Amino acid sequence: MSLEKIVKIDQIEIVGDYKAVQVRKATVVTDDGVELSRSFHRHTLSCDADISGEDAEVQSVCNAVWTDEIKAAYETFKEAQTNP
Secondary structure, eight states: OOEEEEEEEEEEEEETTTTEEEEEEEEEEEETTEEEEEEEEEEEEOTTSOOTTSOHHHHHHHHHHOOHHHHHHHHHHHHHHHOO
């Protein structure tokens, strides 16, 4: 019997006008190669988030899609929400 637990990012999605990045991590437990369980954890990052603690792949995606124009548009949107 050889139990193994693997945690990996299995999905990265970009959604919305301000290119929010949704990250899904899968936790898979196997016994001799046979999957016993699988669970997921999701979190979302907006373009003003600190991504220094994120996986390198997630950082690469964020840096690619979060252009200066997207960041400026998001700041304008946030200001409009707080000062109607």
